[in-house]
Every structure is written in structure tokens, then in C-alpha cells.
Amino acid sequence: MKPTTLAEWLDYQQRIHPLGVDLGLDRVGAVWQRMGAPTLARRVITVGGTNGKGSTVAFLENMLAAAGLGVGCYTSPHLMRYNERIRIAGADAGDAALIQSFERIEAARGDIPLTYFEFGTLAAFDLFSRADLDVAVLEVGLGGRLDAVNLVDADAVVITTVDLDHVEWLGPDRDSIGREKAGIARRDKPAIVGELQPPEGLLNTLASIGARLERAGSHFNFERSTHRWRWQHRDGTTLTLPDPELAAPVQYANASAAIAALHALHVVNTNELERVAAAGMHMPRAPARLQSLGGDPVLIVDVGHNPQAARALADWLDTQPAGHVHAVYGALSDKDVGGVMTALGARITHWHLAGLDRDTERGLPAAVIAGVLQQVLPRASFDTYADVQHALRAAHASARHGERILAFGSFFVAAAVIAATAG
Structure with a gap:
């Protein structure tokens, strides 16, 4: 029986593939090609890493919106409603839009099996491509190199942190995991590394890809003072900013990496960057982060x-x-x-x-x-x-x-x- 409601579609997606995780780009890539593989947005930023991805996406969304740009964000998993995963211009995707997208994916896939996550990723791609976006911000679901999000060539990537998690899929140590996460980068495109001591596996793989490395503590850094903090780039750019409203000391590093991505991509005029970054510190949408x-x-x-x-x-x-x-x-x-x-x-x-x-x-x-x-x-x-x-x-x-x-x-x-x- 054909699904008609969003709940029925999500239940259907969980039943049609025997595995919850099936890493690889061949199946999902073939379906995306059948759908025409349209451009998602004028610029794409992909965010990967072990921790800090959701917060970094939230900072980027806030800052890009403050710059007056049309923004779409894809994150996972959701907290309360599936619709949270896909946001366009600050609003969660509606049930009707998701159902129509799932119907288009189902028509294109034929007998190609897709996982629940792959359905959602293609739905985000599909809805973004119809929304005339300036920037699409994509959060990697698992790893990077073989994650469905990596179908799209990002104009810039942010890799927040690398630590031990999902070792059964990504490898037993930080070097192995770092190599997998580096796979989202592209030659001659900015790759922002937000961690002060990243594993060599990450750095070596980014170098072999030919990405343009922007590394915390080397290319950019931040320093805190009472109720303010300063972001600096080695090209001389300096921003004085209010404290992030997201709690936890680590949020300075996440915000710093988000700013570095905007600085590297030049999607915001340099003379506007401080205003935009300051606006981005106020109440970014990142529930359940302290x-x-x-x-x-x-x-x-x-x-x-x-x-x-x-x-x-x-x-x-x-x-x-x-x-x-x-x-x-x-x-x-x-x-x-x-x-x-x-x-x-x-x-x-x-x-x-x-x-x-x-x-x-x-x-x-x-x-x-x-x-x-x-x-x-x-x-x-x-x-x-x-x-x-x-x-x-x-x-x-x-x-x-x-x-x-x-x-x-x-x-x-x-x-x-x-x-x-x-x-």
C-alpha cells in the first residue's frame, strides 16, 4: 500500500532496506542522477566532524541569514520532529513538501534500495534545488567520504573535531577516522579544520586531495576576554564579537570555524563580516546543546x-x-x-x-x-x-x-x- 502521510513514509523507509547504515555513494548517486542532479544552491558548505557539527551549522545559518542570504540547512538526527532535519529560510520543511519529495525519490529509484538516511538526504537536495538558495549548509551524517551528503561537491568544508566514535564503520583510531572525514574536501577549495590538534591522518589526506587548508591556531585563532572575544586571521582580519549565547567553552571554537568558512568563501563582504558574525552569536538554533x-x-x-x-x-x-x-x-x-x-x-x-x-x-x-x-x-x-x-x-x-x-x-x-x- 502506497504511503500517504509523513509517518507512513518514514515507516516505509525504515522497512525497505535491511540495514540502518549502508555506506557508499553508488546507489544514492544513481538515484540522484536519475533525478537530474540539479544544483542545490549558489554555494554549498559541508560540515563534518565527531562533535560540534550541529552547533557549527547553527552559527552558519544565523550568520548567513544576518547577511540577508537565502539559506537551507540539512542536519541529522532530529530531536522532536523529522521536519527539523531540513530548514529553508529559517523554517522547518512542511509535511506536504517532504511527501512530494519522497514521491519523486521513489519514482526515480526503481529497484535501487535506499536507507532511511539516504531518503532524507535526497529530499534535502531536492527541496534545496527548488528553493533558489544562496547557500546550502549540509551536515555529514556519518564519517564523510562515503556519506550520502558527499555526493555534492562543496565550495568549502568545515571539519570540527575528530575523536573516537562509530569505530565499527570509520576505523579504530583518530588517524583512520580523520582520513574518512577528510573525504568531504575538494581540490583547491577551502577546508576549515577547527581543532587545534587534529590527527595527522586528517591533515595528510587533506593535503593529498589538494584542499586549501585553513587551520585553527595557525591560519585563524580566537582569544577571549570578559564578555567579548576576538577572532583573528593571519591575513590581518580582526573581529571583536559578543560571547556566543550557546553555552560551553567549546562553542567559541565552533563559532570561530564557522566564521573562518565565511571568510574563506567570501560570501559576506569583509566590511560586513564583523556585523554578520556578531549577529550570529545570538540564539542560533541548536537545541539540546547545553x-x-x-x-x-x-x-x-x-x-x-x-x-x-x-x-x-x-x-x-x-x-x-x-x-x-x-x-x-x-x-x-x-x-x-x-x-x-x-x-x-x-x-x-x-x-x-x-x-x-x-x-x-x-x-x-x-x-x-x-x-x-x-x-x-x-x-x-x-x-x-x-x-x-x-x-x-x-x-x-x-x-x-x-x-x-x-x-x-x-x-x-x-x-x-x-x-x-x-x-
């Missing part, structure tokens, strides 16, 4: 799910006033749970461990997470719960006035917490 949901005790939600993201959380906690922190934490089976816990260590007063096995087949039961916690932090205080909702209620019941509740570990955790708060 997002405060208010209350007392205050509730903070974050999508951090690997050790590097946990280290960024630890750095942020170290900047906050002293006080007890109650963690609501759940994880998927392919994540380094022990590495996450070790990174946070004694900063967490009590762990409220939530099972995610009811939400997804990749979700870990709370008892399994507890077993890891007892191995890596034997003195840690914890309780286990069947799901995020019960863990969140328990955290609220046990946390006192002036303390903090930090909910993190997965997009599933963040979505459940936001939904519970909204309800």
Missing part, C-alpha cells in the same frame, strides 16, 4: 554521547558554581559508555541511569549501563530506571534547591526530557 530548560534545580539537556563530548561537558561544569550535579544518562550500544563516565568522573554527584532499550533496538538497558559505571567509577552513587521519564522524575525528587540536573547521553535522552518538560 540547553537550559529552567527550573530550580535547573535542568540542562545536552546531546553529548561520546567521550569527547563528555570532556566538553566536564569543561563547562568546571566553569559553573560549585554544587551537586544529578545526571540523567542513557546510552546506545555502540557508544563508549565507560569513556563518557570517566570524562565526567566525580563531577557527577548521583547518576540516574535510564534504559533506552524501549526506545530503540540499539538502546542499552539501565542494568548494563550500571555495570559499566561500577567498573570505571566504583564509588559512584547511582540508581537505575526503566526509561528516561522515570529517571528524570527521580532526579527532580532528589535534587535540592540550587543544584543542577544534567540530562545527556543520546538524542533519545534529550528528546524525552524536552517532551516531558513541554508536557
Whole structure:
């Protein structure tokens, strides 16, 4: 039976391919060619990396919009609604537009199997190509070289960070993962590397591709002062900017890389760059990136799910006033749970461990997470719960006035917490 609603289409896409992940460009590329492979926008910026991609896309979207440019953004995964993945001129794609795009993809693919993610990527390409955009900003879903987003030749790429995640697909070390992520770059096009100490595998591959490297700490850098920060390029360009409204020290690096991409692409006049960059610091759309949901005790939600993201959380906690922190934490089976816990260590007063096995087949039961916690932090205080909702209620019941509740570990955790708060 042919799908008619968005929910039916998404269910259909999850059933027609036996694998959730099937890296490679041949199948999805063939379908895109059958659809005519139209130009997405006058300029394309692709953002890859282990962490910081969503925040960097948000900064780019805000800054480009402040410059008066027509912008489309593709990100994944979504938090609350699938429509969040595709944004045009600041608005999420509507159900009708997505359904029409899926119908065009289905007609073009014939007997070529596509994954759920590949359907979504082609839908973004299709909708962007019909929107007369100045700039399309694409977030890589997994890795880079073989990700469906890499069908499009980007005019500039940003590689935020490289760390251990998805090792079963990308390789066992930072060099291997860096080589995969470098695959989104193109010869003679800017490649912005936002990390101060990137792996040699990344740098060597960018050099072999012939990309025009723009590296943090070498080609551009930033320095912070009270309530302001300064971005500088070695060509002499200097911008004085307000602090990003996104929390966490790492957001300066993400914002800095986004500015470097605009500077390298020249999509914004140099004399306008400071104004545009300053506007981009205000409330970029990046939910669940150390997002405060208010209350007392205050509730903070974050999508951090690997050790590097946990280290960024630890750095942020170290900047906050002293006080007890109650963690609501759940994880998927392919994540380094022990590495996450070790990174946070004694900063967490009590762990409220939530099972995610009811939400997804990749979700870990709370008892399994507890077993890891007892191995890596034997003195840690914890309780286990069947799901995020019960863990969140328990955290609220046990946390006192002036303390903090930090909910993190997965997009599933963040979505459940936001939904519970909204309800």
C-alpha cells in the first residue's frame, strides 16, 4: 500500500532496506542522477566532524541569514520532529513538501534500495534545488567520504573535531577516522579544520586531495576576554564579537570555524563580516546543546554521547558554581559508555541511569549501563530506571534547591526530557 502521510513514509523507509547504515555513494548517486542532479544552491558548505557539527551549522545559518542570504540547512538526527532535519529560510520543511519529495525519490529509484538516511538526504537536495538558495549548509551524517551528503561537491568544508566514535564503520583510531572525514574536501577549495590538534591522518589526506587548508591556531585563532572575544586571521582580519549565547567553552571554537568558512568563501563582504558574525552569536538554533530548560534545580539537556563530548561537558561544569550535579544518562550500544563516565568522573554527584532499550533496538538497558559505571567509577552513587521519564522524575525528587540536573547521553535522552518538560 502506497504511503500517504509523513509517518507512513518514514515507516516505509525504515522497512525497505535491511540495514540502518549502508555506506557508499553508488546507489544514492544513481538515484540522484536519475533525478537530474540539479544544483542545490549558489554555494554549498559541508560540515563534518565527531562533535560540534550541529552547533557549527547553527552559527552558519544565523550568520548567513544576518547577511540577508537565502539559506537551507540539512542536519541529522532530529530531536522532536523529522521536519527539523531540513530548514529553508529559517523554517522547518512542511509535511506536504517532504511527501512530494519522497514521491519523486521513489519514482526515480526503481529497484535501487535506499536507507532511511539516504531518503532524507535526497529530499534535502531536492527541496534545496527548488528553493533558489544562496547557500546550502549540509551536515555529514556519518564519517564523510562515503556519506550520502558527499555526493555534492562543496565550495568549502568545515571539519570540527575528530575523536573516537562509530569505530565499527570509520576505523579504530583518530588517524583512520580523520582520513574518512577528510573525504568531504575538494581540490583547491577551502577546508576549515577547527581543532587545534587534529590527527595527522586528517591533515595528510587533506593535503593529498589538494584542499586549501585553513587551520585553527595557525591560519585563524580566537582569544577571549570578559564578555567579548576576538577572532583573528593571519591575513590581518580582526573581529571583536559578543560571547556566543550557546553555552560551553567549546562553542567559541565552533563559532570561530564557522566564521573562518565565511571568510574563506567570501560570501559576506569583509566590511560586513564583523556585523554578520556578531549577529550570529545570538540564539542560533541548536537545541539540546547545553540547553537550559529552567527550573530550580535547573535542568540542562545536552546531546553529548561520546567521550569527547563528555570532556566538553566536564569543561563547562568546571566553569559553573560549585554544587551537586544529578545526571540523567542513557546510552546506545555502540557508544563508549565507560569513556563518557570517566570524562565526567566525580563531577557527577548521583547518576540516574535510564534504559533506552524501549526506545530503540540499539538502546542499552539501565542494568548494563550500571555495570559499566561500577567498573570505571566504583564509588559512584547511582540508581537505575526503566526509561528516561522515570529517571528524570527521580532526579527532580532528589535534587535540592540550587543544584543542577544534567540530562545527556543520546538524542533519545534529550528528546524525552524536552517532551516531558513541554508536557
